[in-house]
């Protein structure tokens with residue numbers, strides 16, 4: 391009689407294990423279906439992101455100064471270059487650069503002194519220094535990323551350090567002589 395009891399208990403345990411596993415499996419699968427719609431509702435759709443744009447009035451930016459704005463929830467730097475900064479950018483042989491772009495490639499005709507870049511280091515996404523008054527600009531006079539030491543020149547091009555590419559120039563246009571619309 392005692393042997394029979396053990397056998398029944400064993401069978402009972404195996405059954406419960408199986409039921410537990412089945413229940414966890416069902417919860418897991420259900421979880422995917424329940425969580426996915428919530429996540430997709432929270433994240434802005436691509437259409438919403440594409441539609442968002444930022445206007446910046448550049449008239450108050452003095453030569454050598456930059457202002458920080460926000461574009462698509464990320465820092466945006468808008469700088470008015472001095473003649474010396476323009477000359478420094480143009481004195482560099484574009485072909486020698488890691489990410490070969492001229493100042494002309496990165497600015498608009500008639501507004502070569504206005505440099506619009508994302509304030510996001512292309513290495514791992516830190517915000518470079520140099521846009522605010524008194525911040526270190528790095529060895530090439532533009533922006534400096536303190537996270538791992540990337541140096542960007544006066545045209546926002548990568549010159550030294552681990553960042554692979556220049557600071558991104560977002561899509562933008564001048565809607566008047568003094569106002570740019572980014573995005």
Ligand code: FES
Pocket residue numbers: 511512513514515516535536537538539540551552553
């Ligand atoms: Fe800028 Fe690494 S994130 S150098």
